[in-house]
Amino acid sequence: MVVRVWQQATKSRGVGEVVVATDDEQIREVVTQAGGRAVMTDPDHASGTDRVAEVAATLDSEVIVNVQGDLPLLDPTWVEAALGALEPEDEGAGEPAVMSTLATSLQSGDEERTQVVKVVCDRHGHALYFSRHPIPHGAAACRKHIGLYAYRRAALERFVSLPPGVLEQREKLEQLRALEAGMRIDLALVDTVPLGVDTPADLARARAVLAF
DSSP: OHHHHHHHHTTSTTOOOOEEEESOHHHHHHHHHTTOEEEEOOTTOSSHHHHHHHHHTTSOOSEEEEEOTTOTTOOHHHHHHHHHHTSOOOGGGOSOOSEEEEEEOOOTTTTTOTTSOEEEEOTTSBEEEEESSOSSTTOOOOEEEEEEEEEEHHHHHHHHHSOOOHHHHHHTOTHHHHHHTTOOOEEEEOOOOOOOOOSHHHHHHHHHHHTO
């Protein structure tokens, strides 16, 4: 699955080298055998973002994209959309974004699934809040969050230097750390039905779709 995600990410326009950050020797081996580059990282990292930041510190790039390895149906255009959100065309949106992510429409049954992260945004496409529960109360105005992020280098460095926030700890969603610290997260909307692998049932669905 990780190899497939890497392969799809390399097809994205406007990106440089795609590197797999891991603390698992088996993952490093299969990525290397497939022709990719994998970098071993500190096994004590608290999150994937910390792992990405460790590798980013060795790269010569002002923008870093974090593509999580549990998105086997990754479309290369998702990466392009996240990069595009760092340069919004809305003149009323204020300063350029320092961090972006993706969202799409909720599917039937998504509202009650805690594995499905929901997001609400303002009229400029800036994220207001993320939750594992339906938001706002009594209205279906939220969207489904896709866990793919683009960061300007300074923003990534700041993010991983911050302590976990109260909201992050309550929701178990690290992106809330950025919002609590006043960092702006811009959303790019994509028309897709993403399949992240969070459960054995998700893995079975992914295998069926891709005919593994």
